[in-house]
Amino acid sequence: MPAVKNRPGLLTLGGINPNLPLFVYLPGMDGTGELLRSQTKDLQTAFELRGLAIPPDDLSNWDELTTMVVNLIEGVLQSQPSRSVYLCGESFGGCLAVKVALRAPYLIDKVILSNPATSFNQRPWLGWGGQLSYWLPESIYKASALVLLPFLSALGRMTPRERLELLDAMRSVPATTTNWRISLVSNFDVDETQLRCLQQSVLVIASGADQLLPSVKEAERLVNCLPNAKMLVLPQSGHACLLEKDVNLFRIIEDQNFLPSSDFRF
Numbered sequence: 001m002p003a004v005k006n007r008p009g010l011l012t013l014g015g016i017n018p019n020l021p022l023f024v025y026l027p028g029m030d031g032t033g034e035l036l037r038s039q040t041k042d043l044q045t046a047f048e049l050r051g052l053a054i055p056p057d058d059l060s061n062w063d064e065l066t067t068m069v070v071n072l073i074e075g076v077l078q079s080q081p082s083r084s085v086y087l088c089g090e091s092f093g094g095c096l097a098v099k100v101a102l103r104a105p106y107l108i109d110k111v112i113l114s115n116p117a118t119s120f121n122q123r124p125w126l127g128w129g130g131q132l133s134y135w136l137p138e139s140i141y142k143a144s145a146l147v148l149l150p151f152l153s154a155l156g157r158m159t160p161r162e163r164l165e166l167l168d169a170m171r172s173v174p175a176t177t178t179n180w181r182i183s184l185v186s187n188f189d190v191d192e193t194q195l196r197c198l199q200q201s202v203l204v205i206a207s208g209a210d211q212l213l214p215s216v217k218e219a220e221r222l223v224n225c226l227p228n229a230k231m232l233v234l235p236q237s238g239h240a241c242l243l244e245k246d247v248n249l250f251r252i253i254e255d256q257n258f259l260p261s262s263d264f265r266f
Contacts, residue, residue, distance in 0.1 A: 006055040008065065010072050013037060013051045014044035021084035021109075021260045022076060023047035026069070026093030026100075028240070029117075029181045030169035031056070035090075038162060039242055042250035046259060047086065050076065052093070056173050059180045062188075066099040073100075073107055084260050088112040088249075090242060091213075092181060095120075095188050101198055102190065110258060111198075112249075114205045115239050119218035120185040154209055154238030162243040195225035202229035203258050207237035215239070232256060 010024070011033045023043060025036045031054030040049055052069060054060075060068070077083050087108050089097025094116025101108045149155065149170070155163060173181075206219035219231040232252060234241055241247050253259055 006058070008052060008054045008058060008060070008068050008072070010050040010076065011053050013049035014040045015048070017048050018080055018083070020046065020048045021086060022073070023049050023086045023088060024069075024073060025049070025051040026087065026089040026096045027052060027054070028091035028093055029178065029185075030173055031058070031092075031177075031181075032169045032172060035165065035169055035240070035243060036088075038245075039249045042248060046250065046253075052096075056177055059177065062096070062099055062184060065096055066103050069096065069100050070104045070107065073104075077107070084109045086110050086112065088114070089116060090114040091117045091239065092185055094118060095185055095190075098190050098195070098198070101200055102194060105199065108200055109260075111200050111202045112205065112253070112258070113202065113219075113222070114242055115207050115210055115213060115215040116204070116218065116222070117185040117213060118188055118190070118222065119213050119215070120182075120188065150211070152212060152238065153240040153243060154207075154236065157237065157244040157246060158240075159245050162245070166240055166243055192225045195222065196227060198226050199228060201258070202226050203253070203256055204229060204231040205241065205252065206231060206233050207239060207241045208233050208235035209237055210239045212239040230256065 013025070013036060025033065027033050027035060033051030033053035036051055043049055073085060085108050087097045087100060089095070094113040095118055097111055097113060098118065101111050149167060153166060204219040204222050206215040208216055216233055223229045223231045234247065237244055237247060242249060
């Protein structure tokens with residue numbers, strides 16, 4: 001009998017409190033859903049936190065991933081369908097967040113996009129690199145993560161623990177899956193007309209020192225297309241800004257008046 005393939009699921013990142021709004025984190029290309037943990041201490045004072053975990057061997061396309069995320073969120077909301085939902089997508093997850101918000105606008109109240117990979121096609125060399133990685137021996141492929149690390153993060157702004165967790169997450173994804181997910185973001189197909197249909201409030205977080213993607217320029221484009229969007233630039237931050245010790249996502253949400261109500265304060 002063939003092995004049953006694992007499917008994407010929602011990790012619980014903190015306590016369960018159905019009286020709080022649901023905060024769903026959609027991860028970067030690693031797909032682990034674990035890299036938000038450094039932010040959970042403060043976030044869980046205002047939200048019940050879930051993180052999407054995509055298995056390392058998962059080769060779902062955008063439509064399949066979008067459908068699965070919608071179904072997972074609907075499953076959590078089954079007993080409280082009127083519950084407020086925040087969708088937070090980082091990098092690859094930013095593309096998926098846009099897809100989910102377009103597919104199920106009735107589910108999502110607010111969207112947070114952190115350096116979304118919606119501009120990936122402006123960096124064709126990244127796609128070439130993904131194709132090359134497919135042919136590398138596994139040992140060399142895993143070692144190449146060290147070379148990519150400075151492009152993904154401002155290392156001096158991260159603790160040693162966060163750097164190690166990012167490296168482990170990168171190494172957890174096999175070359176075949178990396179190449180597939182790169183092909184997805186390279187062919188991300190949401191155009192500006194579709195973006196103008198998104199009526200949810202959107203906060204776009206862009207890192208000024210992002211060496212992987214033109215995140216500030218892309219944030220400006222998104223804000224010009226999305227009807228109810230605003231942007232925040234983190235001047236010194238790298239691509240994986242949510243892992244940086246001086247970046248507090250809850251404080252950002254609070255300072256940008258993006259909390260569900262003024263009652264959620266320290």
